[in-house]
Amino acid sequence: MSYAVDFATVSTTGLESSPVAAALAGLRANEARYFKNKYDHVFTVEPASEAKPTVDWVHRILAEERGIVISARPLEATEFQVENIRMAYVFYENGLSINVMYTLEESGKRAVGFKLSDGMEVPAELASFKFARQKSKLAGTIRGSYFVIKNEY
Numbered sequence: 001m002s003y004a005v006d007f008a009t010v011s012t013t014g015l016e017s018s019p020v021a022a023a024l025a026g027l028r029a030n031e032a033r034y035f036k037n038k039y040d041h042v043f044t045v046e047p048a049s050e051a052k053p054t055v056d057w058v059h060r061i062l063a064e065e066r067g068i069v070i071s072a073r074p075l076e077a078t079e080f081q082v083e084n085i086r087m088a089y090v091f092y093e094n095g096l097s098i099n100v101m102y103t104l105e106e107s108g109k110r111a112v113g114f115k116l117s118d119g120m121e122v123p124a125e126l127a128s129f130k131f132a133r134q135k136s137k138l139a140g141t142i143r144g145s146y147f148v149i150k151n152e153y
Contacts, residue, residue: 026139
């Protein structure tokens with residue numbers, strides 16, 4: 001069942017099994033606010049089990065681009081298009097959020113972003129990345145990193 005993320009009233013709905021559920025919910029709400037303000041898009045997620053094609057697409061890009069296999073269990077995912085950009089998000093039980101920004105034009109920007117919820121450790125599979133810090137009213141301190149996608153997906 002899909003869930004429209006409310007950034008005015010942050011809820012842990014769908015994320016309850018995470019040890020950092022409140023911080024992960026704030027991170028998810030932070031993304032929802034961004035897409036509502038920038039694109040007037042309602043950020044809607046569904047259980048990862050119902051969004052298998054999205055989770056598989058994200059995992060394929062990680063594996064083929066960098067040999068990364070995420071060990072945490074995916075809880076929720078979403079995929080949508082804003083303007084000419086295909087977006088996908090996967091939220092994991094350990095507090096990790098991975099997004100893929102894939103511009104549909106061949107010369108456009110394409111990248112994978114990682115965001116770590118406040119209070120979680122850097123997962124071993126992402127230890128080689130440097131993470132920048134960002135403050136958020138909804139999510140506390142967010143640590144983020146990314147890499148550029150080189151191939152076609």
